[in-house]
Amino acid sequence: xxxxxxxxxxxxxxxxxxxxxxxxxxxxxxxxxxxxxxxxxxxxxxxxxxxxxxxxxxxxxxxxxxxxxxxxxxxxxxxxxxxxxxxxxxxxxxxxxxxxxxxxxxxxxxxxxxxxxxxxxxxxxxxxxxxxxxxxxxxxxxxxxxxxxxxxxxxxxxxxxxxxxxxxxxxxxxxxxxxxxxxxxxxxxxxxxxxxxxxxxxxxxxxxxxxxxxxxxxxxxxxxxxxxxxxxxxxxxxxxxxxxxx
Amino acid sequence: xxxxxxxxxxxxxxxxxxxxxxxxxxxxxxxxxxxxxxxxxxxxxxxxxxxxxxxxxxxxxxxxxxxxxxxxxxxxxxxxxxxxxxxxxxxxxxxxxxxxxxxxxxxxxxxxxxxxxxxxxxxxxxxxxxxxxxxxxxxxxxxxxxxxxxxxxxxxxxxxxxxxxxxxxxxxxxxxxxxxxxxxxxxxxxxxxxxxxxxxxxxxxxxxxxxxxxxxxxxxxxxxxxxxxxxxxxxxxxxxxxxxxxxxxxxxxxxxxxxxxxxxxxxxxxxxxxxxxxxxxxxxxxxxxxxxxxxxxxxxxxxxxxxxxxxxxxxxxxxxxxxxxxxxxxxxxxxxxxxxxxxxxxxxxxxxxxxxxxxxxxxxxxxxxxxxxxxxxxxxxxxxxxxxxxxxxxxxxxxxxxxxxxxxxxxxxxxxxxxxxxxxxxxxxxxxxxxxxxxxxxxxxxxxxxxxxxxxxxxxxxxxxxxxxxxxxxxx
Numbered sequence: 001x002x003x004x005x006x007x008x009x010x011x012x013x014x015x016x017x018x019x020x021x022x023x024x025x026x027x028x029x030x031x032x033x034x035x036x037x038x039x040x041x042x043x044x045x046x047x048x049x050x051x052x053x054x055x056x057x058x059x060x061x062x063x064x065x066x067x068x069x070x071x072x073x074x075x076x077x078x079x080x081x082x083x084x085x086x087x088x089x090x091x092x093x094x095x096x097x098x099x100x101x102x103x104x105x106x107x108x109x110x111x112x113x114x115x116x117x118x119x120x121x122x123x124x125x126x127x128x129x130x131x132x133x134x135x136x137x138x139x140x141x142x143x144x145x146x147x148x149x150x151x152x153x154x155x156x157x158x159x160x161x162x163x164x165x166x167x168x169x170x171x172x173x174x175x176x177x178x179x180x181x182x183x184x185x186x187x188x189x190x191x192x193x194x195x196x197x198x199x200x201x202x203x204x205x206x207x208x209x210x211x212x213x214x215x216x217x218x219x220x221x222x223x224x225x226x227x228x229x230x231x232x233x234x235x236x237x238x239x240x241x242x243x244x245x246x
Numbered sequence: 247x248x249x250x251x252x253x254x255x256x257x258x259x260x261x262x263x264x265x266x267x268x269x270x271x272x273x274x275x276x277x278x279x280x281x282x283x284x285x286x287x288x289x290x291x292x293x294x295x296x297x298x299x300x301x302x303x304x305x306x307x308x309x310x311x312x313x314x315x316x317x318x319x320x321x322x323x324x325x326x327x328x329x330x331x332x333x334x335x336x337x338x339x340x341x342x343x344x345x346x347x348x349x350x351x352x353x354x355x356x357x358x359x360x361x362x363x364x365x366x367x368x369x370x371x372x373x374x375x376x377x378x379x380x381x382x383x384x385x386x387x388x389x390x391x392x393x394x395x396x397x398x399x400x401x402x403x404x405x406x407x408x409x410x411x412x413x414x415x416x417x418x419x420x421x422x423x424x425x426x427x428x429x430x431x432x433x434x435x436x437x438x439x440x441x442x443x444x445x446x447x448x449x450x451x452x453x454x455x456x457x458x459x460x461x462x463x464x465x466x467x468x469x470x471x472x473x474x475x476x477x478x479x480x481x482x483x484x485x486x487x488x489x490x491x492x493x494x495x496x497x498x499x500x501x502x503x504x505x506x507x508x509x510x511x512x513x514x515x516x517x518x519x520x521x522x523x524x525x526x527x528x529x530x531x532x533x534x535x536x537x538x539x540x541x542x543x544x545x546x547x548x549x550x551x552x553x554x555x556x557x558x559x560x561x562x563x564x565x566x567x568x569x570x571x572x573x574x575x576x577x578x579x580x581x582x583x584x585x586x587x588x589x590x591x592x593x594x595x596x597x598x599x600x601x602x603x604x605x606x607x608x609x610x611x612x613x614x615x616x617x618x619x620x621x622x623x624x625x626x627x628x629x630x631x632x633x634x635x636x637x638x639x640x641x642x643x644x645x646x647x648x649x650x651x652x653x654x655x656x657x658x659x660x661x662x663x664x665x666x667x668x669x670x671x672x673x674x675x676x677x678x679x680x681x682x683x684x685x686x687x688x689x690x691x692x693x694x695x696x697x698x699x700x701x702x703x704x705x706x707x708x709x710x711x712x713x714x715x716x717x718x719x720x721x722x
Binding site: 092102 | 668669671673674680682684689695
């Protein structure tokens with residue numbers, strides 16, 4: 001699904017990732033861990049197509065080189081990234097934003113727009129599933145949302161857009177245990193043999209609910225250690241210094 | 247996000263076409279003879295001519311104001327033609343020059359029969375003379391007078407003499423005084439006691455003849471307990487010369503009356519180097535004469551090379567209310583100095599100012615506002631919110647709020663913010679599937695929402711489209 005080769009990424013003139021390789025097959029869940037400032041978010045931004053990142057090397061998604069594509073073109077092809085700090089857009093209500101985004105993606109793929117009743121029906125089902133309070137729909141996107149609401153709103157958007165490659169940047173930070181369960185439920189609902197995930201996290205607790213196939217540790221601009229789910233556990237118990245020196 | 251966006255925004259002005267019709271034009275320059283010529287052309291009564299000449303003498307002694315945050319080469323008032331009119335004398339639509347009708351069609355001006363369904367009465371001003379007024383008869387049944395100001399001067403002199411210049415005095419400012427001397431046409435509306443005008447009244451202005459300044463004069467009077475909503479929309483053909491536009495608008499509300507005045511201003515803005523474009527120096531002011539009366543200004547300013555405009559309210563009546571909702575966009579090399587004045591004289595008078603300034607490319611946007619609470623205006627209230635949005639790194643936003651309070655019971659609030667459309671916001675919206683232009687349009691529309699919500703529905707749709715068009719590709 002996703003093949004990254006010899007990837008260099010610069011952000012704000014600073015080289016953050018150097019010569020990184022990563023291969024993700026359909027249906028796999030990959031976790032990336034690492035100390036703060038090691039370039040985890042930067043990697044996701046480079047895959048999603050942020051303005052901030054300057055890239056060199058290769059990112060192939062479903063057999064296509066996507067480095068030349070805009071973020072919206074990548075989104076239309078099924079790449080979704082949830083933000084560590086979801087961005088506020090004052091004056092734009094959440095339901096309007098979501099519907100515009102969804103129909104824009106459908107239009108780009110040559111599909112008919114979803115009708116209002118169909119859209120609302122889907123939306124309400126998913127909100128009930130995620131236990132999201134209805135009042136967020138009419139509020140401006142992410143404005144005045146609590147930490148939990150912001151993260152749940154990201155998962156709601158993800159579910160509505162039904163992506164193939166899901167990039168989650170610290171989706172679990174700042175969540176209470178109930179919200180964490182809702183978020184995990186949303187993620188698992190989207191897991192199919194055709195979807196793949198990259199999850200950035202500092203904690204093992206989300207991984208209790210979303211079982212990873214691979215865990216990578218990012219340090220000194222590249223992936224320095226790879227393992228399975230047990231690596232995340234080991235990290236939590238021993239810390240980076242011990243794990244990396246062993 | 248690259249330099250190519252400059253090309254997109256510099257795309258041809260979509261309303262930029264020119265109708266070639268024979269115009270009867272006054273020779274260039276301004277003197278007493280020209281004013282006599284204008285007055286004679288319009289078959290005005292003697293009192294009107296004398297008033298114009300008095301204004302002219304006053305204007306000669308005045309200086310052009312320099313305090314606004316705008317820069318432009320000196321205007322040569324002697325190189326402007328102060329009168330141009332389509333030649334024909336028209337009594338029905340059939341007699342209207344087909345080219346004019348074509349112009350209207352391309353502008354989407356609702357003068358055709360079908361527009362009756364839309365409930366819009368149109369006083370279409372082509373250059374300086376009203377060509378056609380529709381719906382007047384229907385309105386007359388209700389006692390509503392809706393006609394050109396020239397007609398009103400002849401047909402309703404008692405109303406004109408009573409109210410004209412009662413809000414904007416002849417010598418109020420340089421441009422208003424010039425207008426008083428040379429105004430060519432404009433709109434007049436009178437809503438009688440306890441009548442709610444059943445349709446939106448609207449006028450389209452259009453500058454057309456080469457080198458002809460446009461000096462509109464509008465007077466709207468809402469008698470006791472009446473209501474009217476008036477829409478003013480502008481667009482102008484593309485051309486290189488700078489064109490001067492100095493309009494005066496006066497609104498008067500008596501006891502319990504309300505006027506809602508909405509504007510979409512889309513004059514030719516000039517090019518990205520500041521060449522061409524309309525100079526728009528406008529004096530708009532309303533007077534809430536009666537108790538519980540209300541005046542509400544809503545404006546969406548997207549065009550003109552220079553905008554100098556402060557729709558204001560004088561709140562004389564007790565519990566009278568003034569409102570100002572504004573979106574001003576400056577892109578290319580446009581400059582705007584705009585805002586509002588709320589003058590509180592009546593007890594318990596209240597006012598709201600919501601101003602949204604958007605600057606892109608090399609645009610410069612200044613908000614200038616005055617909230618004045620006089621000693622007799624006890625328990626007056628004002629709320630002002632003044633937000634600026636910057637797009638790119640070459641544009642500018644300035645805020646000049648003045649507050650002058652002479653009564654201790656006043657309650658005045660001022661809020662201001664300045665923000666920038668960030669790469670992060672754009673990336674966020676794009677990562678959900680919106681294109682860059684859609685993302686900008688969404689963010690800008692969100693930013694302007696409170697103001698756009700004030701517009702009548704059809705106008706709001708037009709305004710949204712205009713905002714997106716104006717800012718297309720302005721992120722670089």
